[in-house]
Amino acid sequence: MCSPQEPSMMAVGVRMATRSRSCARGAGSRGGGEEAVPLRRGEAAAEGRQSHCPVKRQRKAQRLCVAYEAADGDGEEGKGAEPLQAPGWEPQDWRRQLANIRTMRSRKDAPVDQLGAEHCYDPSAPPKVRRYQVLVSLMLSSQTKDQVTAGAMQRLRARGLTVDSVLQMDDSTLGALIHPVGFWRSKVKYIKQTSAILQQCYGGDIPSSVAELVALPGVGPKMAHLAMAVAWGTVSGIAVDTHVHRIANRLRWTRKQTKAPEQTRAALEEWLPRELWGEINTLLVGFGQQTCLPLHPRCQTCLNQALCPAAQGL
Structure with a gap:
């Protein structure tokens, strides 16, 4: 505990330090007004023994209470410093x-490498059509093997796979083209609904954000992130x-x-x-x-x- 007399002792310490610095300036001067060069530990001890600064009878050493404050960034050392953070979790190995x-x-010889969404669109089609075909292939791929999805995309592309062509098909025709993809009846409905939204709200193109993509019928988060990567070239998530x-x-x-x-x-x-x-x-x-x-x-x-x-x- 700090004693009640601590302020007076600190004042004594300040006066002693001031007096010592005054003596050091007189004894440590190296002529010509040159600045003092920092000394190494051994040199500092030797110079202290040769000092002629008059020293009065040494007082009994006083025990000072020293308080330490946490750095708040106001001092020179605290400027620009960032708080340390514990390393995050990651799996072993x-x-x-x-x-x-x-x-x-x-x-790279797995089915996804040759038949994934990035391989199912027509590379010669206009960009807007290519992006639409990417989205359709992703909608078909849910709960379906890549081989089956690729076959359905070939049949659709042979009929001209665009927003307008899909909206002009009746449900039975579209169903026959995409069968036997998983849940093909539901996908007929979702593809028709999504195509109508794209025509009315996006000029026949697909949205360029995950939030808008997942708002489309039959489009989930996995499809949205893949559509962003394949169709728009943007990595939005895993x-x-x-x-x-x-x-x-x-x-x-x-x-x-x-x-x-x-x-x-x-x-x-x-x-x-x-x-x-x-x-x-x-x-x-x-x-x-x-x-x-x-x-x-x-x-x-x-x-x-x-x-x-x-x-x-x-």
Whole structure:
């Protein structure tokens, strides 16, 4: 505890320090008005012994109470300083796991690599039409294998896949063209409704934001993020489908087990470096199609067998 006499002792300390500095200026001058050069520890001790500054009888050492204040940024040392933050959570061995998946996917011979949304549109069509075809292919791909989606897109493109051509088709014709994609009857309705909105509100183009895309009938978050990446060239988030959701949980890439793809997306975006967001969907989807299968995963051929928590229980 600081004693009540502390202010007077501090005042004594100030007077003593002032008197010492006055003596040091007289004894430490090196002629010609040169500035004093900082001394090393040994030199400082030697010069102190040679000082001729008159010193009165030494008083008994006083015990001072020193108080320390937390730096608030007002001082010179506090300027520009940023508060230290605890390192964020990240999965164990995730970099090694990712490197192994890249190695296993280096041949790029999974169905998604040849038949994914970025391969289903007509590259010779005008940009607005290409973007519309990307969105339609994504709407068809839900709960459907890439091979089936690609076949439906070929039949639609042969009829001229534009907003106007789809709106001119009757439901039975559109249904026959997209069958047998999963939930094809519902997708007929969603594609017709979405096409009408695009014609009325967006001049036949697709929206350029996730919020507007998910507001369209039959368009979910995964489709919206993929549409932003493929159609607009913008990485807006991680596109998480059943493959990404399954693999992220098997590798423990989420802090805790997640029950839905959107929970997985939020969990991954908390720690995965943003520069990897655009890559992770195609990488994990192909890995899930070839190796990390939903049933009977091929752990014996997986480079991550020793690093995968799920493989240890199989």
